[in-house]
Amino acid sequence: MNILDKIVEHKKEEVESQKSKVAIEELKDAQLFSRKTLSLRQFLLDENKTGIIAEFKRKSPSKGIINVDAGVLKITNAYSTFGASGLSVLTDENFFGGSKEDLIKARVNNTPILRKDFMIDAYQFYEAKSIGADVILLIAACLTPTQVKEFAALSKELDLEVLLEIHNEDELEHICDDVDFVGVNNRNLKTFDVDINTSLQLFPHIPKAKLAIAESGFSNTDTIVTLKEAGFKGFLIGENFMKQPDPTIAFADFVTELKAKQHAH
Numbered sequence: 001m002n003i004l005d006k007i008v009e010h011k012k013e014e015v016e017s018q019k020s021k022v023a024i025e026e027l028k029d030a031q032l033f034s035r036k037t038l039s040l041r042q043f044l045l046d047e048n049k050t051g052i053i054a055e056f057k058r059k060s061p062s063k064g065i066i067n068v069d070a071g072v073l074k075i076t077n078a079y080s081t082f083g084a085s086g087l088s089v090l091t092d093e094n095f096f097g098g099s100k101e102d103l104i105k106a107r108v109n110n111t112p113i114l115r116k117d118f119m120i121d122a123y124q125f126y127e128a129k130s131i132g133a134d135v136i137l138l139i140a141a142c143l144t145p146t147q148v149k150e151f152a153a154l155s156k157e158l159d160l161e162v163l164l165e166i167h168n169e170d171e172l173e174h175i176c177d178d179v180d181f182v183g184v185n186n187r188n189l190k191t192f193d194v195d196i197n198t199s200l201q202l203f204p205h206i207p208k209a210k211l212a213i214a215e216s217g218f219s220n221t222d223t224i225v226t227l228k229e230a231g232f233k234g235f236l237i238g239e240n241f242m243k244q245p246d247p248t249i250a251f252a253d254f255v256t257e258l259k260a261k262q263h264a265h
């Protein structure tokens, strides 16, 4: 069984257990459920921002523990202040050490937040809205095109934007009208190898109406400049900042360097 299958297996049990504790009607009563969401599309198109979607990530299947001491509030505040176009907060506990509470805490920021989780059941979309998410992730590798269509439509009803993640050309078939962003994940989920060329190869096949986001494995600003020139509008970066003794300083330094390089181009 590959890691994605394992995660999905576990997620199904988790969601069933959660459904028996909190009904959808209760989720709808949560204060955050009725808040007006922020548009990641708008933030990504804002030239004054970096295009970086900075991810709060404590551990991962590929890297193990990345940063267990990290404080979500301090780090996401700094990411927002220093020009992140979006925040990504892992809410999966078992494999990534995240939580719904992390996302609720990060919500003080006036920056769009992606609920980073493995979405496999309609219940999770109501949950995402109830904890203050603006964007949800659909991973093509664990959903059928019909499920993507249904979940994307439900997201739109709930005023959530949709990031569809793909890994290869076959998964382009999952793209549908209600998808706002197509994310190309450079990490092969079977081998965990990261290859930035995956983004460059798939970019020409992404419909122009969707904003393209490159995901995973970024550690230098030159790569971001190259992908920006290729047409990518967003860059999902987690580990590179989170593994540093102070992720807030690492992020600020990265942004300063990126801006200098863009200025020079």
Ligand SMILES: O=C(O)c1ccccc1NCC(=O)[C@H](O)[C@H](O)COP(=O)(O)O
Pocket: 003, 004, 055, 057, 060, 061, 062, 063, 185, 189, 215, 216, 217, 218, 236, 237, 238, 239, 240
């Ligand atoms: O990161 C993993 O090990 C992983 C394993 C299995 C499924 C998903 C996984 N990562 C999710 C992500 O998409 C990344 O957290 C995100 O793109 C940021 O990547 P990075 O900058 O390399 O932390």
